[in-house]
Amino acid sequence: MDSSVATPPPPAPAQKPPRAQKTAQGAVEGSATWAPIDRVGLAICWALGLLFCAIAVAVVVYLFIKGITYLKPSMLVTPAAAGFSQAETGGFSDALIGTMIVAVMGISIALPAGIAIAVWLVEYGRPAALARVTESTIEAIAGIPSIVLALFGTVIFSSTALGFLSRTSEGVVFGRSFFAASAMLSLVALPLIVASTREGLNSIPRHVREASYAVGKTKAATTRRILLPASRPQVATGAMLGLGRIIGDTAIIVVLLGATQNFAPVEGAPFPFNYLRGAGTTLTNFVYEASPTGNLNQPEKAYAAAFVLLLMVLVLNATVDVIHRRARKVGTWSS
C-alpha cells in the first residue's frame, strides 16, 4: 500500500504554464503603441530628468573648478581679518569652526527629540487627537521659513530668563549666540528626522513587534533593542538630511548668531561657554558676506568657502549611501 501511495501522479505534459509562452515571444512593452499624449508625457519626464541632472552637474563642476582655483589651505586655518587687500583679509577658519559647532549642537538637540517624537507617534500615538496635533505641528514647523523661526528665536532668547545663553550687558540680553542659533536650527532639522524615523518604524512589520512581545518583552525593551536598531538606516538618513539643512541655513545665522566675521567670546565665562554664549559666523554667512552683495565683497573667497560647504554636503550624501549599503547586508523581512 505504501509504495503505491508514495508514487506521485505523473505530470500532465499537455499543459504548459503560460509564462513560458510569454518569454518565448520576448515581448518587452515599448512606447510605440502608446497614445500620443502618453508619449509626450514620457518625453517630458525624460527631458526634465536630464535637465535636472545637467543643472546638478553644472553646479558641482562649476564650484569644483572655482573652488580648486581659489581655495588655499591657509584659508582653512586663518581667521578673517580686516585689511585693504585680499591677501590681508585672511581666511574663514572661524566660519568653518562655527559651521561645525552649530551642526553638532543643532543635531544633538534635534536627533534625540526627533526620535522621541517619532517613537511616540508610531508606537503609542494615544490619545489620537494629541497625536494628530503633534503631527500637524511638525508639518507646520517644516513649512515655516527659517527667517521666521529666527525672528521668533530673537524674542525667546532676548528674554531675561535665558540671559545665561547669550551676552548680557547692564541687564539687557543680547539674545544672539551659538546656543540661540543651534536651538532654532534644530527645529529646521527636526521635521526631517521625525519623518524618516517614522518611515523606518512603519516599515517594520507588525509581527516583528509581536514576536518580541510574545517572548515576554515590554514595549520599551522592544523599542530599544529591536525597533530603533532596525530603523537605524532611516534615522541616520534623517540625521544626515537634517545636518545638511543646518549647515546650509543662512537666515537663522544672520539673525541669531550675530553674523560677526570672527568669534566674539563673552569675557569672564569659562571655556567653552565663553564662545558658545558669544556671537560668531558660519560658512553660509561667510559666503553671503563675501559675495559681491555682501560687506566683504571678495568673490574668490566666497567661491572657496562655498566649495568647502559643497564638499561637506557631498560627504553627508555619501555617508547616507554607505549606511544604506551596510543595512542591506543585515537583510530585512520578507513581504
Add this chain to the structure above:
Amino acid sequence: MEFLTTPPPPIRRLELEDPPAATQAAPSTPAENGDAPQQQSGFTGKRRSIGAPQFSIRRMEIDEVSVFYSEKEAVKSVSLPVRQGEVLSLIGPSGCGKTTLLRSLNRLTELTSTAKLTGRILLDDVDIKLIEPTLLRRRVTMVFQQPNPFPMSVFDNIAYVLREQGSRRARKKVLEPKVHSALDRAGLFEEVKDNLDHPALKLSGGQQQRLCIARALAADPEVLLLDEPCSALDPKSTQVIEDLIVKLRDDVAVVIVTHNLQQAYRIADHVAFMYLGDLVEYSSATALFGNPREQRTQDYVSGAFG
C-alpha cells in the same frame, strides 16, 4: 467541478533515517493509534514517524472563551484542553477565528484595542488574566506565520530572549550554553554553529523559522503556539519543521494553527475544527479526518469548501 468530488492527492511522507523506538511502546492514553486510515476521506498513509503520544498532561484549559472585535464575535464560546505530550491543531477556513483563539492564549489579542475576551483561560489552573502579561508570554511563547528573526546575529536573537527586558547584561560566555541548547532543541545548532555571529535575516527561510522556534523555546515555555509556521516555506523546510514539532510535544504543549489539512493530519494528535467562530468538532486526528461526526467537518476535510 470535478476537483470537488475527487479526494485530495495521497500524502507522501519521507521516512526518517532512524525511526525512533518510541513507536513500539503501547500508548497509555485514550488517544488514537496512528495507523487506522480511512480510505474514503483521502487521508491515507502513514501519519508520521513518531507514533501516538506517550502521555498527556493538561497545561491549559480554554473555558467558554469568546472574543469580540468591537461588535463582531470572532470566537464563540469555545472550550478546549491544551495538553503537553500531544500536538493540538486548529483548522478551519480563513476568518474562522482560529488565529484569534491562538493569540488569546498568550494575551496577544490585548494589543488590539477593540478586542474583548470573555470566559476563562487557565494555565496550570491559574486564570491567565491574573498572570502579568510579560510573564505569561514567557510561559506561553509563539511562532508566527512569517519568519521574523530580529535584525541581529543568530546568537543575539536567542540571547535577547534570555536577557532581562532591554538589558545587554549577561555576558556572551554566560549565555552560551543556553543559546546552544535552544538552537539544538530547534534542530538548528549543527547548521549554524560556525556562523553564530552572522545576521539572522541572511539565513534561509526554513532556518529563519527554526530560529524563531529556538527563540520561542529559549524562554523555556510550557506551551508553544504556532501560527501557520510553514505557510511561507518550501516543502523540504516544512517537513523539517513538522518533524521538529512532533518531537517537541513531549516537552511543551504544542498548539498549531494550520490551513494545510494534510499537515494537520500528519502532525496533530487532536484536531479542533472551527467554522465562523464556532468550535464545530474536536477529536483525535484519526477520528476527525477519518470519520468526522459533523457534516460540516466532513465537507471541509473532503475539500467541499475552504
